Amino acid sequence: MTDLSSALPLDRRRMFQLAAVLGGSMALGERALAAPGGPSASAAPSLKVAPGTIRLNGNEYWEGPVEDGTDAARSAVARSNYYDPAGERDALIETVATMERVGADHVVPWAGSGSPLARSVVGFCSPQRGLVTADPTFEVAWMVAGYVGAPVAKVPLRASDQAHDVRAMLAANPQAGLYYICNPNNPTGSLTPMEDIVWLANAMPKDAVLLLDEAYLHFSHAASGMDLVRNGSNVIILRTFSKIFGMAGMRMGLSIARPELQARLMQYDGVIQTLQLPVPALACASASLRRMEQITARREQNTQTREKTAAFLAQRGLTVLPSAANMLMVDWGKPAAPIKAGFEAKGIAIGRSWPIWPTRSRITIGSPAEMERFCNTVERVVSQA
Ligand SMILES: Cc1ncc(COP(=O)(O)O)c(C=O)c1O
Numbered sequence: 001m002t003d004l005s006s007a008l009p010l011d012r013r014r015m016f017q018l019a020a021v022l023g024g025s026m027a028l029g030e031r032a033l034a035a036p037g038g039p040s041a042s043a044a045p046s047l048k049v050a051p052g053t054i055r056l057n058g059n060e061y062w063e064g065p066v067e068d069g070t071d072a073a074r075s076a077v078a079r080s081n082y083y084d085p086a087g088e089r090d091a092l093i094e095t096v097a098t099m100e101r102v103g104a105d106h107v108v109p110w111a112g113s114g115s116p117l118a119r120s121v122v123g124f125c126s127p128q129r130g131l132v133t134a135d136p137t138f139e140v141a142w143m144v145a146g147y148v149g150a151p152v153a154k155v156p157l158r159a160s161d162q163a164h165d166v167r168a169m170l171a172a173n174p175q176a177g178l179y180y181i182c183n184p185n186n187p188t189g190s191l192t193p194m195e196d197i198v199w200l201a202n203a204m205p206k207d208a209v210l211l212l213d214e215a216y217l218h219f220s221h222a223a224s225g226m227d228l229v230r231n232g233s234n235v236i237i238l239r240t241f242s243k244i245f246g247m248a249g250m251r252m253g254l255s256i257a258r259p260e261l262q263a264r265l266m267q268y269d270g271v272i273q274t275l276q277l278p279v280p281a282l283a284c285a286s287a288s289l290r291r292m293e294q295i296t297a298r299r300e301q302n303t304q305t306r307e308k309t310a311a312f313l314a315q316r317g318l319t320v321l322p323s324a325a326n327m328l329m330v331d332w333g334k335p336a337a338p339i340k341a342g343f344e345a346k347g348i349a350i351g352r353s354w355p356i357w358p359t360r361s362r363i364t365i366g367s368p369a370e371m372e373r374f375c376n377t378v379e380r381v382v383s384q385a
Contacts, residue, residue: 054349068288083279111251125177127148128177130153132172132176161190178208183197328362332361339381342381343374
């Protein structure tokens, strides 16, 4: 049995501080992280955009849940006076366990995957055991590491293919508590080869954990790292229904790992957070998983729209990184902030840039019609910025 006893328990005061931060960040989504000083209830940026604005800024999917999911959610609303009268939580766990060929005790549902992501940092990092991530990547883990006083090593993506540079990640902190890999990565949509992920899982310290965030996996043809969970490795896999399943506003995500690892995510109110979940979201998630052919169709359409958009941008001399997800990182060759403002003035909300890449913006792939409008607007915005 792997020894996980070295991660420090948090004192009570810190737990309360962190709970406040997590509440803010999870409710607000990743855009809150762009706020100076991090998220807070009063300084929180609104997720609202002007009516009619095209939303290419939040990596959401442009359509709601598949029809069976919506129907299941609708009928669950009528039973929502009870906590979980039909056992929707157990049903989702069983469905996922069967699909992923893991034990039901390995599957924990949450109201989104952001919460288990943050809890992984709390559970496995400390001032002595740091966090290692790529740069750029999804930054929630950085923020939580700051709150637990854990050192953060940010390792640039490999220049040749924007994969996680796993050897450099291990070298950056050979004694880290948590190594975070987002595959496909946010904001690049780039893939990390499975052999590299397996290498890191085997090469990291025996009491460290690899957190593999597969929020965007179903947009790609990449394999999941689930074999690492099946073979008992110290790996936690995160999945979310917020992306290709079209359920960002319903809040449903999963952590999949050995029960001993899951137990470390349960500190403070964790058990409550996983036991009492919105029943319409649970029902919607289960019903959606039974219609995977429709999710596959979404993937194919997203790929077509993404590649068409990328080709258009490349023809105009803009550098676009190859992506396997619902986002494109575009290099404008000049500061990204005025370009973002220029698009917004024309009714298109695009994504932000990352400090390491100040001339690039992340563009979420919307519907074919939305991307056509985006393409038709590019030249005007870039020339005026
Ligand atoms: C890589 C990644 N992980 C996790 C999340 C959290 O999403 P949610 O809490 O909606 O599941 C996001 C959201 O954008 C993300 O991009």
